[in-house]
Amino acid sequence: MHSVAVVTGAARGIGLATTKLFLAEGRHVVMIDRDGDALLPEADALKNVTPIVRDVSIPSDVDAMAAQVETELGRVDALVNNAGVADFGPIEDTTFERWRTVMETNLDGVFLMSQAFTPLLKQSKGAIVNIASISGLRASTLRVAYGTSKAAVIHLTQQQAAELGEYGIRANCVAPGPVRTKLAMAVHTQDIIDAYHDAIPLNRYGSEDEIAHVIAFLCSDKASYVTGQLISSDGGFQSTGIGLPALRTTP
16 A cells, blocks of 8 residues: 555645645545535546545544545555634634634644544554644734634644654644735735735745645655654745734724
C-alpha cells in the first residue's frame, strides 16, 4: 500500500493544492470536505484518491471517516488539518453562535481529527500538520473568533508534539500569510491588496502551491527531526510588525 495522507478541506484552495502535491509524490490521498458539490468533481478528476463527504466539527462524522479509512486503506502516514471557516466582524457584532461556528471547525475539528487518527498514526509513526494563520500570531481588527481559533491551533500543535512524540508522531503547524485564493480575492478590495503588498517584504501574496510545499516538507522524511514547530509561510509579513490602515477601517 502506498503512503496515505488525509487532507481536510480538500475541495479547494490550500487543501486541494496539497492533495495534488501528495499525489505527485506517489501518496494515496483521502480527500475530506463537507461540501460534496465541490469535493466530488475535483476528486473525479484525480487518481489514487478517496473522497469522503463529512464534517470535521461533528464527532460522529469524524469517527465514521476514521473507521472508513482504517477499513479501506488500513493506514495513515500524514494528517493535514486544513479545514477552516473565516467569519470576520467587530467584537460587538460577533454573536456566540458565530463564535462557536468558527471554533467548531477551526479548533474542535483539529482536535477531533487528530484524536481519531492517532491510533493509525502510531502504527506508521506519522505526521500531523495543522494549518493556522498569521492571524493566530498577532491580533488584527475584525478577527476575534478567527484569530483566537488559530492561536489555539498553534498551542494545540505543541501539546500534540509533546504528548505524541513518544510514539514517533510528529506534529507541526503552518501559519499562512495572505494567500491568493479565490476567496481572498473575492473579499479583498484593491486598497487592502495594496496595503498587504506594502506590508509584506516580498511585496506579493503567496500562492496555494507555495503553502502546499511547506506542508509536504513537514510530512516528509526530510523533516524527520522536526516537531512542535510553527512555520510562517507569509512572505515575511510576520517580521514587519503591524499596521495596515486599510484593514483598521470599521466597515
